[in-house]
Amino acid sequence: MRALTFALALAALAAAAAPAGAQQAPAADPAKVQAVVKAAFPKAPADWQARLEQDATMRECTAHGNNPPKAASEAIRKREAAAIEYPPDGKFLGDWQKGEALAQSGYGLRFTDTSTSRPNGGNCYACHKLTRTELSYGTIGPSLGNYGKIRDFGAEDAKAVYEKIYNSHAAFPCSLMPRFGANKILTIEQIKDLVALLMSPESPVNKE
Ligand code: HEC
Structure with a gap:
């Protein structure tokens, strides 16, 4: 706390x-x-x-x-980009439903978080608006509503989102956004699920 x-x-x-x-x-x-x-x-x-x-x-x-x-x-930018590890299967999109649960969860890395089985969350809603149905969100970061739709669900954009979540400073030096992959807050698989939340046509984020 x-x-x-x-x-x-x-x-x-x-x-x-x-x-x-x-x-x-x-x-x-x-x-x-x-x-x-x-x-x-x-x-x-x-x-x-x-x-x-x-x-x-x-x-x-x-x-x-x-x-x-x-x-x-x-x-x-260079140093942080060099710290990015990419998915071994070369795919950037995981499961958006798991991604939404991760975006909602603030669990992990606090004094009181002692579970060894419960995964860390991404806590994305603390700083971003994502789906239209979730009314509780922070505004330190920009709204991510329709993120994939605005970008025509492009493959290069999916890669860029993966890199952004893995290491925010590689895209925006001195960003206020945590370096989720580089600091081992989230795993590669979890980051892929979050990329799917932002970049799949089926995701509620893209139905605003
Ligand atoms: C502590 C606040 C904070 C948290 C938590 C946070 N972000 Fe961010 N995020 C920001 C800020 C501030 C920016 C704008 C500056 C930048 O681009 O780094 C941003 C930018 C972004 C961008 C780029 C937006 C654009 O216009 O291209 C994406 C994508 C993103 N965040 C995704 C996420 C995801 C997914 C999560 C959860 C895993 C997350 N963020 C958690 C603060 C945060």
């Missing part, structure tokens, strides 16, 4: 500083930010420690107020 409250506070700060979806934040010294984050979780278990360390991309985003100059932005 504390982690969630902290994450939401950070997101609210970012959202207050700029219009929905925009990325600006005050530039800050990464070492100071690192110290504040560590101090916020004094009782974090050992397996959480790595999550409290900013990686190279996060440090650069912090230093540049999430608005890195062109060369730094390109360097982030």
